[in-house]
Amino acid sequence: MSKSDHPGWLTAGLGTATRDAVVMALLLGGVGIIVNFFHPEKIPFVADAEYETMVPCPEPGGLVEGLGSDDPLLKSEATFLVDARPAEQHEQWKYQDAMNVPYDYLDPTPEATLLDLARRIARSKSQRVVVYGDGDEPDTGEQLGKEISGHGIKNVFFIRGGAPALRPESENGGER
Amino acid sequence: MRNALIAFTLIVLSPTLGQAQTPACDGLKGEHAALAKKILQSEHPYDCCDDTIAACLKKKPVCALVHRLAENVCGRVSRGQSETQVRRALSRRARSMVSMGKKAQIDLKDASGVGKADAPVILVEYACARCPYCAKITPKIYEAVKKGPLAGKVRFYFKTFPIRGHEYSKETGLGFVAAHRQGKFWEFLLLAYERFDAFCIKKQVDWAEEAGMDPARFSELVASPDVRAQLVESKKEGIVNGVDATPTFFINGRKFVGELAIEELIDVLEEEFDRASGVTHRR
Structure with missing residues (x-):
């Protein structure tokens, strides 16, 4: 499409938008300079000292909330269950139809796994995700929950006490 | 005559006694000095003395912590930190140094x-x-x-x-x-x-x-x-x-x-x- 093929309103619209953007930038820049002038701690236009960003490095993750092993939310159909334990332990016993996403303290969970998890959660139309792990201190369920939550999945919970708290005593060797 | 001498001594010495008496504070001037004074007159040390830092500095002998905190405040002010920044730093330092919580269990055997x-x-x-x-x-x-x-x-x-x-x-x-x-x-x-x-x-x-x-x-x-x-x-x-x-x-x-x-860490460790x-x- 050549320039002459553009409808007139489009080229005129682009010109107006550009002009408005320049005017707004100048106006806002002016306001910023005036505010800075009257501000008690003026920001220098040119850095007067070497600026070094010294920000601690956070462990990536979001917020999670703990639930008791007898919480009614566990039985809800709108709950998507995730097992953070290693695959072998998941094979031996799992709570209901929990999906296995093994948590590792050193390696991040692969993006493909997290994407698969997100798709399954979306398909299931669940309203929350409940993760259970080894129940140790720290608990892999809580850690995986934080990782999942940090990837933008909302309403993530973990089970306090993890799998040992969920597993019936008869299957738990009395460890519950 | 004796009263006159006492009055004279007080007049001559009082401005000196009124100073902050720490190297960093004594070196402040103008707005910086005023800001440091304001902070020192309203903040309290978290240990050693129950009064404000400024009042504690006047008590002899001076608490080591009070002197350290005054130096810290004045040093921050001289570096251009705002009142909020200085007060926040003091508060966080207090939380670190007088934490009432459980001490961390750290295994140093393999460290x-x-x-x-x-x-x-x-x-x-x-x-x-x-x-x-x-x-x-x-x-x-x-x-x-x-x-x-x-x-x-x-x-x-x-x-x-x-x-x-x-x-x-x-x-x-x-x-x-x-x-x-x-x-x-x-x-x-x-x-x-x-x-x-x-x-x-x-x-x-x-x-x-x-x-x-x-x-x-x-x-x-x-x-x-x-x-x-x-x-x-x-x-x-x-x-x-x-x-x-x-x-x-x-x-x-x-x-x-x-x-x-690093400066703050060295100071709190000392x-x-x-x-x-x-x-x-x-x-």
Whole structure:
């Protein structure tokens, strides 16, 4: 499409938008300079000292909330269950139809796994995700929950006490 | 005549007594002096004296902590920090130094340490081998403990806490543990942090050799499940102790939540040393 093929309103619209953007930038820049002038701690236009960003490095993750092993939310159909334990332990016993996403303290969970998890959660139309792990201190369920939550999945919970708290005593060797 | 002499002495001496009496405070002028005065007259030290810092400075002998806090406040003001920044820093320092919470349980058996073995102050840092901030501050602390103002006062331990979001944090963390097992931890850490920006995973073995390690043994250790298990334990311990970012410091078991600047750390560690050594007042 050549320039002459553009409808007139489009080229005129682009010109107006550009002009408005320049005017707004100048106006806002002016306001910023005036505010800075009257501000008690003026920001220098040119850095007067070497600026070094010294920000601690956070462990990536979001917020999670703990639930008791007898919480009614566990039985809800709108709950998507995730097992953070290693695959072998998941094979031996799992709570209901929990999906296995093994948590590792050193390696991040692969993006493909997290994407698969997100798709399954979306398909299931669940309203929350409940993760259970080894129940140790720290608990892999809580850690995986934080990782999942940090990837933008909302309403993530973990089970306090993890799998040992969920597993019936008869299957738990009395460890519950 | 006697009364006149007393009055004269008071008049002559009172402005001097009214000054802050710390080098940093006495050097302030104009707006800075006014701001420091305002803060010192309203903030209280968290130990040693019940009055405001300004009032405590006038009591003789002066509490060592009060003098230290006044120096800290005036130093911050002279560096151009705002009132809010200074007050926040004081509050965070107080939370770090008089924490009432449970002390962290830190296993130092398998951690690399530097400094006097029986120093009264134990500083533990949880850090990631690929954390840029750790790469800046850790060598400075090492220097301060080894031959600087903290020599003989502080024993400094390093615990590896790989941040999962950092590329190669696991591999370099394993390298740190492997270096510890070969007795070349600090040599390797200093080299790795000095060349932080030049890092690539293929260079790790070369650096290990440069730090005085047997490269074959180093590679073997890095691949060993036992070394991995030690790294995982170090990370888990950090999580239990509330570490969620690096660097995180613990001073005699208390989490330090103050400003993470080398000057501040040295100052609080010296404060802790004074406390542990029973030094409460300045002579």
